[in-house]
Amino acid sequence: MRFEGTEAYIATEDLKTAVNAAVTLERPLLVKGEPGTGKTELARQVASALGLRMIEWNIKSTTKAQQGLYEYDAVSRLRDSQLGEERVHDVKNYIKKGKLWEAFTSDERVVLLIDEVDKADIEFPNDLLQELDRMEFHVYETGETIRAKNRPVIIITSNNEKELPDAFLRRCFFHYIRFPDMDTMRQIVAVHHPAIKEQLLTTALTQFYEIREQSGLKKKPSTSEVLDWLKLLLAEDLSAEDLKRDAASALPKLHGALLKNEQDVHLFERLAFMARQKR
CATH class of the missing domain: 3.40.50.300 (P-loop containing nucleotide triphosphate hydrolases)
Structure with missing residues (x-):
């Protein structure tokens, strides 16, 4: 057994x-x-x-x-x-x-x-x-x-x-259970979203891990949340190009699937504001 x-x-x-x-x-x-x-x-x-x-x-x-x-x-x-x-x-x-x-x-x-x-x-x-x-x-x-x-x-x-x-x-x-690294996460995603395009997956996971590594974050998004996020990206038929963030907003597309409290949303809004001030 x-x-x-x-x-x-x-x-x-x-x-x-x-x-x-x-x-x-x-x-x-x-x-x-x-x-x-x-x-x-x-x-x-x-x-x-x-x-x-x-x-x-x-x-x-x-x-x-x-x-x-x-x-x-x-x-x-x-x-x-x-x-x-x-x-x-x-x-x-x-x-x-x-x-x-x-x-x-x-x-x-x-x-x-x-x-x-x-x-x-x-x-x-x-x-x-x-x-x-x-x-x-x-x-x-x-x-x-x-x-x-x-x-x-x-x-x-x-x-x-x-x-x-x-x-x-x-x-x-x-x-x-340690949080999955990028390679393991790709395997997990492949089980749930086997048809996802490679470029979209790479861009999305890169953003996801950048969000998790952001200092000051109150609640890091989890595996279940990135799977939900990818499901929404696929449902909205978004491409890797659509996920690109400009200086006006540091928040990812459909960020409500990843960020679950106002403190973390405000954190990324402040980061965007600071980036604009430097330009």
């Missing part, structure tokens, strides 16, 4: 090595990188390449680790007891299974994605240490222990918004 990338996902050699190492070690793969570099998509493509079903647990700021195991609805049980409902006698009727329960009890091996773990409270990773390590947890309301029938392939993503606990990091295989 090895991951070698897919036709729809360009994986670098070090990324493929990381995935296969995590699978071999049977440890969670912790993937970090700036937003838009394909961390979530990696899990989907690993599942597709290995022929496994994927279970996705999207983490929010309010998510608690217990929700990944199960939730006990004591309020509904109390209400049903007051109404004389027959189902109240079986506590299992009030247990809502979480994503880890689903992954552990699956009859076949699955890929479990724990997406954006750094969004949750700092204690969230620590609260899952034992469950991810032992691949089991106890259900106190029923007295049963849920053990993994088949150890899932676990991929955990983080946008590096906060530091993760050392104890959690020790249990993971770590990989940082």
Whole structure:
């Protein structure tokens, strides 16, 4: 069971090595990188390449680790007891299974994605240490222990918004997805926009990387954003000549696909103003 990338996902050699190492070690793969570099998509493509079903647990700021195991609805049980409902006698009727329960009890091996773990409270990773390590947890309301029938392939993503606990990091295989260089980006674009003309692609990518390297930028445009931008350029049938910027504006054509806040737009407007002043 090895991951070698897919036709729809360009994986670098070090990324493929990381995935296969995590699978071999049977440890969670912790993937970090700036937003838009394909961390979530990696899990989907690993599942597709290995022929496994994927279970996705999207983490929010309010998510608690217990929700990944199960939730006990004591309020509904109390209400049903007051109404004389027959189902109240079986506590299992009030247990809502979480994503880890689903992954552990699956009859076949699955890929479990724990997406954006750094969004949750700092204690969230620590609260899952034992469950991810032992691949089991106890259900106190029923007295049963849920053990993994088949150890899932676990991929955990983080946008590096906060530091993760050392104890959690020790249990993971770590990989940082570096932002693609020009050659890798060309391969990625070829998957999504195979018919794009070489001159347009070269001009667009040159502008894109110039924007990313601009000092003072609050949010650098990501891979997903350059793909959206190229899609718009193709839809508008723009040529490499159309992308040329004059001194009146340092902003690229259809810049709303790349620059996502007014601070960065104003930055490029100031650069254009300064360039005009020098002329």
